[in-house]
Amino acid sequence: MKICFPVESDNGLESEIFGHFGSAPVFVVFDTTDKTTHTINNQDLGHVHGMCNPLKALNGKRVDAIVVGGIGAGAINKLNEMGISVYKTLSGTIQENIGLFEQNALSEMTLDHACGGHTGGCGHL
Numbered sequence: 789m790k791i792c793f794p795v796e797s798d799n800g801l802e803s804e805i806f807g808h809f810g811s812a813p814v815f816v817v818f819d820t821t822d823k824t825t826h827t828i829n830n831q832d833l834g835h836v837h838g839m840c841n842p843l844k845a846l847n848g849k850r851v852d853a854i855v856v857g858g859i860g861a862g863a864i865n866k867l868n869e870m871g872i873s874v875y876k877t878l879s880g881t882i883q884e885n886i887g888l889f890e891q892n893a894l895s896e897m898t899l900d901h902a903c904g905g906h907t908g909g910c911g912h913l
Contacts, residue, residue, distance in 0.1 A: 789852045789853065790819050790850065790851045790853075791820065791852065792817050792854045792855070793854075793856075793882045794808070794854070796814070801825065801881065801886070802881050802882070803882050805857055805879075805882065805885060806856070806857065807858050808858040808859065809842070809845075809854065809856045809859040809863055810830075810845065811833070812830055812856075813829070813833065815829075815845075818882060831845055831847045842863050843866070843870070852872065852873070855885050855889065856875075856876070857876070857877050864897060864898070874897040875894040876894060876896075876897050877894070
């Protein structure tokens, strides 16, 4: 399984998870099978707010799940349509969240958790 974590900078498993999917400069992908990571630069950083294209952001790379602090409704819908689950982070680093993910301690995000114009309620970190 490949789990994607939006981050500000790649510090491996010690990277702090970024507060919003579409604005993250970099994505670190952790492969649960071989315990490796690789980095994807966000290819959709210049998008208009609310118009995130997750497939473009991930540069067409396939992941199975995303763990993030905040994300818009459109991105959640697009990711879910591609079979990608979105989970809400509970801690700061990738390493901490891998452990929580493996314990099934992360909640799957729904449209009720989505960001809406950054006016509060979306739980940005």
